Amino acid sequence: MFACLLFGDSLALGAGAAVNTHLAHPCDVRAATGAGSRAMARWVLPPRRYDTAILSLGSNDDLGETTAATRRAVVSAAMASVRTKMPSARVIWLLPYDRTRAYIVRSVAATFGDEVLDLTRFPSRDRLHPSDYGALARALLR
Numbered sequence: 001m002f003a004c005l006l007f008g009d010s011l012a013l014g015a016g017a018a019v020n021t022h023l024a025h026p027c028d029v030r031a032a033t034g035a036g037s038r039a040m041a042r043w044v045l046p047p048r049r050y051d052t053a054i055l056s057l058g059s060n061d062d063l064g065e066t067t068a069a070t071r072r073a074v075v076s077a078a079m080a081s082v083r084t085k086m087p088s089a090r091v092i093w094l095l096p097y098d099r100t101r102a103y104i105v106r107s108v109a110a111t112f113g114d115e116v117l118d119l120t121r122f123p124s125r126d127r128l129h130p131s132d133y134g135a136l137a138r139a140l141l142r
Contacts (some may be wrong), residue, residue, distance in 0.1 A: 003048065004028070007086070009035045011094055011119070014129060015054060018137035026060045027054075036060045037078035045085055053088035054140060058101040059128055071126030072104055079108040092117055092140065 004027035006016035016029035028046060037057045061075045072102050083091065086113040091114040102118065117139060122130035130136050 002052075003050045005046065005050045005053045005088065006031060006056070007045075007053060008040065008094075009033065009060050011056035011059060011096075011129060012054065013081070014133045015048065015056065015094070015136055015140065016042050018133035019054075019140055022137060022141055031056070034060055036062070037075050037082065041078040041081040043082075045087060048087065050088040052090045052092065053086050054092045054094065055082065055086070056094040057082060058105045059096040059098065061104075065102060076108055077102050079105065080111065083108060083114070091115065094119055097124055 002025065006012040006019065006027055006029045008031050010033040012031035013033065014031060014038065016027055016031065018027040030046065031059070040057060057079050058075070062071065063075065064071045091109075091112065093105050093109040093114055093116045095116050095118040097119050102108050106116055119130060119136075121139070122132065122135055125131050
């Protein structure tokens with residue numbers, strides 16, 4: 001049986017609901033609306049191994065203006081901490097619509113040799129969430 005996990009913020013919640021409509025054995029979803037990377041780094045991960053994990057981190061992180069470099073380093077370290085603990089053979093990161101946040105996520109993903117899926121491929125009304133999670137689900141299930 002294929003085992004998968006969607007982990008992260010509200011994007012993971014929406015993607016998980018959409019992906020699970022296509023699967024006989026649903027993916028596990030560990031996500032919370034408004035969650036930031038530093039909070040997620042403290043979450044306890046499920047004690048099982050997954051074939052694929054889909055990560056949505058970064059959209060809710062405060063990057064600030066005054067000490068932006070320091071905050072970006074903290075966010076990047078939190079993302080790397082999540083990834084280090086991720087019990088999965090394959091990891092796909094969702095790149096946020098915001099390009100600064102996407103750059104940070106892409107950098108962490110590259111460090112681990114992970115795949116990325118850029119959300120800018122999907123129309124959005126609020127530049128945070130795709131208008132159609134079904135299209136995102138179909139892209140993830142290819």
